[in-house]
Amino acid sequence: MKRPMVECVPNFSEGRRPEVVQEIADAIRSVPGVRLLDQSSDVNHNRSVLTFVGEPMAVKDAAFRAISRAAELIDMEKHQGEHPRIGAADVVPFVPVRGVTIDDCVELARRLGQEVADKLHIPVYLYEEAATSEDRRNLANIRRGEYEGLKNEISLPERHPDFGMPVMHPTAGATVIGARNYLIAYNINLNTSDISVAKKIARRVRASSGGLMYVKALGIMLEDRNLAQVSMNLTNFEKTPIHVVFNLVKTEAERYGVSIVSSEIIGLVPMNALLEAAGYYLRLESFSGKQVLEAGIWDE
Amino acid sequence: MKRPMVECVPNFSEGRRPEVVQEIADAIRSVPGVRLLDQSSDVNHNRSVLTFVGEPMAVKDAAFRAISRAAELIDMEKHQGEHPRIGAADVVPFVPVRGVTIDDCVELARRLGQEVADKLHIPVYLYEEAATSEDRRNLANIRRGEYEGLKNEISLPERHPDFGMPVMHPTAGATVIGARNYLIAYNINLNTSDISVAKKIARRVRASSGGLMYVKALGIMLEDRNLAQVSMNLTNFEKTPIHVVFNLVKTEAERYGVSIVSSEIIGLVPMNALLEAAGYYLRLESFSGKQVLEAGIWDE
Numbered sequence: 205m206k207r208p209m210v211e212c213v214p215n216f217s218e219g220r221r222p223e224v225v226q227e228i229a230d231a232i233r234s235v236p237g238v239r240l241l242d243q244s245s246d247v248n249h250n251r252s253v254l255t256f257v258g259e260p261m262a263v264k265d266a267a268f269r270a271i272s273r274a275a276e277l278i279d280m281e282k283h284q285g286e287h288p289r290i291g292a293a294d295v296v297p298f299v300p301v302r303g304v305t306i307d308d309c310v311e312l313a314r315r316l317g318q319e320v321a322d323k324l325h326i327p328v329y330l331y332e333e334a335a336t337s338e339d340r341r342n343l344a345n346i347r348r349g350e351y352e353g354l355k356n357e358i359s360l361p362e363r364h365p366d367f368g369m370p371v372m373h374p375t376a377g378a379t380v381i382g383a384r385n386y387l388i389a390y391n392i393n394l395n396t397s398d399i400s401v402a403k404k405i406a407r408r409v410r411a412s413s414g415g416l417m418y419v420k421a422l423g424i425m426l427e428d429r430n431l432a433q434v435s436m437n438l439t440n441f442e443k444t445p446i447h448v449v450f451n452l453v454k455t456e457a458e459r460y461g462v463s464i465v466s467s468e469i470i471g472l473v474p475m476n477a478l479l480e481a482a483g484y485y486l487r488l489e490s491f492s493g494k495q496v497l498e499a500g501i502w503d504e
Numbered sequence: 505m506k507r508p509m510v511e512c513v514p515n516f517s518e519g520r521r522p523e524v525v526q527e528i529a530d531a532i533r534s535v536p537g538v539r540l541l542d543q544s545s546d547v548n549h550n551r552s553v554l555t556f557v558g559e560p561m562a563v564k565d566a567a568f569r570a571i572s573r574a575a576e577l578i579d580m581e582k583h584q585g586e587h588p589r590i591g592a593a594d595v596v597p598f599v600p601v602r603g604v605t606i607d608d609c610v611e612l613a614r615r616l617g618q619e620v621a622d623k624l625h626i627p628v629y630l631y632e633e634a635a636t637s638e639d640r641r642n643l644a645n646i647r648r649g650e651y652e653g654l655k656n657e658i659s660l661p662e663r664h665p666d667f668g669m670p671v672m673h674p675t676a677g678a679t680v681i682g683a684r685n686y687l688i689a690y691n692i693n694l695n696t697s698d699i700s701v702a703k704k705i706a707r708r709v710r711a712s713s714g715g716l717m718y719v720k721a722l723g724i725m726l727e728d729r730n731l732a733q734v735s736m737n738l739t740n741f742e743k744t745p746i747h748v749v750f751n752l753v754k755t756e757a758e759r760y761g762v763s764i765v766s767s768e769i770i771g772l773v774p775m776n777a778l779l780e781a782a783g784y785y786l787r788l789e790s791f792s793g794k795q796v797l798e799a800g801i802w803d804e
Binding site: 446447468478484487498 | 799
């Protein structure tokens with residue numbers, strides 16, 4: 205039996221004081237069973253992104269501890285940076301990795317939101333799949349006016365938080381919590397230096413112009429390699445699997461006499477996304493992730 | 505950094521007394537970091553196979569404890585069963601899974617052999633990749649005459665063990681220890697009920713008749729589905745990857761106007777064997793197993 209696993213990728217409004225980011229990372233690591241996989245800070249944005257995983261309740265607890273520590277260490281009254289933000293712990297998304305549904309992550313977001321509002325007195329907004337209204341699905345709408353603007357507008361009924369009183373925390377501001385699907389950064393390189401081919405293929409495969417539902421795509425030029433690339437985000441690899449994207453790009457490219465040189469996955473990818481691809485091409489029947497030797501080992 | 509991992513699949517001469525098999529399983533589980541993945545007993549063979557994994561030294565220790573426990577609980581003087589055997593712990597192969605070479609497993613086999621001979625006074629033979637001479641690579645040669653025959657012949661120079669005195673242990677007999685590569689049981693189903701097609705393809709892909717180096721293959725009939733199947737063992741998935749086998753069977757089948765209905769992996773498979781297939785078909789460049797989310801988690 206595999207243990208359910210959730211990923212959390214919170215963004216904090218601190219990217220210039222490594223010791224502060226370290227304290228937040230330590231708060232996450234202090235929860236047993238939670239693994240911090242990545243942390244990266246941007247000095248210009250004055251912002252840090254931490255990636256951690258574990259069982260749902262452990263991940264929720266780690267997120268709470270991190271938000272709490274950030275509230276102690278970051279003062280939004282003094283914060284400056286290029287990236288839009290409304291709080292010390294600015295955005296906290298939960299992502300289903302395995303044995304968990306997006307609805308489970310919505311539930312997790314709600315419980316954490318209630319807890320943050322009750323115990324830390326930070327107003328909380330729910331976004332993406334956890335949003336309570338259509339216009340709050342989009343993060344940009346919630347962050348309109350940023351910290352400074354929201355401070356004035358939070359008392360307006362349409363800007364009231366989903367949890368907590370309609371008053372900004374004096375130093376930590378507000379926090380956006382939500383649930384979204386795992387995002388795979390996936391690029392396909394073409395044997396052409398004609399960027400217009402990559403752009404035409406991108407239009408064909410992306411949802412916004414009639415293509416695959418969970419694909420965002422752009423045609424770009426890799427100047428150093430003199431190759432055109434279809435650069436994509438796959439926002440739901442279970443419903444729109446990688447191999448479906450690959451095959452569609454391949455077919456569209458053929459129309460222009462172009463073929464695929466290679467593809468690349470940037471950053472992390474859930475094992476199931478690749479097992480699915482292997483299973484498709486090898487026409488595997490009745491294969492289960494439980495048959496993967498390492499999965500059996502690590503999950504006992 | 506991934507921790508190195510070795511698999512051990514010892515065979516014990518006891519398949520009728522579950523409580524004895526349980527005691528041996530408990531001995532394996534008593535070593536921290538070792539995971540028992542599978543155990544299966546055959547009453548007719550009067551034999552059990554246990555599968556466990558972990559870091560090399562932990563796996564060696566667990567194998568020693570299991571051999572020791574089996575020597576206490578199994579009396580070869582009373583053992584009867586259909587399967588050839590020479591000892592209580594009959595055969596003990598080490599298999600590289602990850603971050604370990606076959607040579608590391610040979611070294612492990614030698615160290616365990618020395619220990620078993622020194623501390624338990626059981627004579628030990630080395631086989632397959634750990635063999636000290638060409639004729640001892642083959643298990644059947646070492647087991648010739650079985651327990652009863654070897655008892656008489658062990659004093660002959662050509663049958664002397666690799667470790668220990670040339671005298672059988674009074675109850676535990678002798679043990680064969682070695683190293684081999686991971687074996688994947690892989691079958692491909694064809695859309696024909698003509699078994700001769702499966703047999704012809706099997707001859708083409710297997711090493712013994714000029715095919716792929718690390719493939720054993722047979723053509724068989726799945727009576728219940730009325731399908732012919734190429735049933736294979738892949739004995740080195742790194743040197744002869746699954747997708748190479750799949751593609752060759754597909755190409756050969758085309759010659760007979762036959763196509764592949766599906767394929768199946770029986771039992772466990774190392775994650776890398778499937779990542780390799782996904783990477784091949786998706787033409788992934790610079791992809792590393794470290795990018796698999798779960799691998800990062802489990803290995804920290």
